[in-house]
Amino acid sequence: MYARAGLSARSFSVKETPTFARALGIPHPTGRPGEREIGNRSAARPPVASAAMRMTSLFLRTLRDDPADAEVESHRLLVRAGYVRRISAGIYSWLPLGQRVLRKVEQIVREEMDEAGAQEVLLPIIQPLELWERSGRDQAYGPLMFKLLDRKETGYCLSPTAEEVVSSLVAQEYGSYRDLPLTLYQINWKYRDELRPRFGLLRAREFLMKDAYSFDVDVDAFRASYQRMYDAYHRVFSRSGLTFRAVEAASGEMGGSESREFMAVAAVGEDDFVWCPSCEYAANVEAARRGEGGPAAAGADVPPLEEVGTPDLPGIAGVAAHLRVEPGTLLKSIAFDVDGKLGLAVVPGDREVNELAVAAALEPKQVRLYGDEDFAAHPELPKGYIGPNYQGASVVVADPAVRAGPAWVIGANRTDYHARNAMVGRDFDVDVWADVVTVTPGDPCPRCGMPLSIDRGIEVGHVFNLGTKFSEALEARYTDEKGEQHPMMMGCYGIGVSRVVAAVAEEHHDEHGLSWPAALAPYDVHLIAVPGRGEQAANVVAEADRVYASLRAQRIDVLYDDREVSPGVKFADADLVGVPVQLVVGAKGVGRGVIERKVRATGARDELPLADPGDPRST
């Protein structure tokens, strides 16, 4: 099951959330954090200032034609409905409607960060390059950074992220184990000169990001901080109305349990991920593993190994066709450089080798897939005809699936020949058994064994362990009880706030336009006056004005279409803009003393008493 958003914003308390209790229950050296108040959200703070707006005043021009450059629905609709306008490649202006939605997302993030005990700061967008040189990331980020010079020719960059600034800030202020843990966050514009900005707000060069950084004394303390953020992220994306999964990210160094990407499920997503429809397992394709395959084949009577000619057929498909067998009955032997020696990874012919899995299986050895230059350096290797029994191989890693077949077709270790009837243990040996195939849909889940699915997603958030990389480079150290100095353990937590707006638009729209979840909608109610032409027209307008005033008095955010345009234009614009509830005050209804209501998402219509419509948001 996917985590599914409710329409109404829920409030969470520390006590109700088991993971909080767990996180807070972890003993702390000082004992102080237990007393520290986590979260200070109060009902007194309005999420976003309530507002009412007449469309005759609103800075909005909807477009009848699709913008020519929009490839995806979120981009197309956000431009057409007047939420954003492109100013340059990957750089957008946010118009009043868009600004309100962005603020709603921001506010949800802010509430959940505060609730999780993080403190909001605001760090500079313009940052000295010198800081980036200290961490070495001026090189690592390289052309992705927007760089500039001041009048003295000192180098600066526009912040693509803020580990350096926040680390040096904390290093200045804090230096004791008594100060920790600490989590700081900001919601601020980020700049990345992407090679190819595209998909509107989904991959922009200027984007609004929430970035948080945790500082802890050790790994255990870090895990508690990490867990609080991880839980908060679930609440943020649920409240935003996204269908999402927290996915194990591929990260060789960091370790999967401390790196999660939050993927909003969407066909236009740029990342594939594997997930289990039956349990909570989800992982990046590179990080994904599968469960046990079938049992090892019984030792059937297999004739001896027999060479067959396969001239000019180095590929699996060609050999399989030539021998009239399925590709799955062949074995692929893929060459790797393992600490400078030849290693082979062996998988069935219909599967792909997962490079990262091979590397993980052979740790701590350095593993690298052979490239053209490696084959050029080793002309004795019969590329395309290597078998798992190749004499020069220092190590053979095979997928457990290789155990399942009684006999295989393998490379014969000389060009233009393969061999059939190859048996594990008889004709070749395996040094390491490991799950090294790339997961494909239908593979068993490593947790529950049910078939896995693969989907595309938009990465809307990422939480991970930074270790001490930045605290060492920028000298963010603390002194422990014994007076010894240690670098702080850091975590990093990002949410693409402007990207969330696009991801939600991607999930919540139909052929008529946007359809916002209540939590993100720019307004709660779209009031439409349809006065008609007759004698009652003035009266209808007066009634609509009265309803408008009454909604404002209830502090309901209302967008009032008081324009003198045809009803069709008003209805079409209302559907395009996508406010969750539409109210029509028209000649027809006023005559009968009713207001017509339409729920944008479902199309459900009903009527409310004109004299006292109550709260039209509740159905």
Add this chain to the structure above:
RNA sequence: CGGGGAGUAGCGCAGCCCGGUAGCGCACCAGCUUUGGGAGCUGGCGGUCGGGGGUUCAAAUCCCCCCUCCCCGACCA
């Protein structure tokens, strides 16, 4: 960065081959008609035709250089 395409009114486009008055739809303004699912008629406003150079009596159109944008492949929130 490599490969493909495009820059003409705020938006969507035609005109370019074959050089000669810059056009259509939407939007905007005015008037009349219309008024429950993107109305009609009439009249208007709005353009350094991406920029620079060249050829020519004459360039949106032909030639050269540059810029920008979009689409397809390696990065990230």
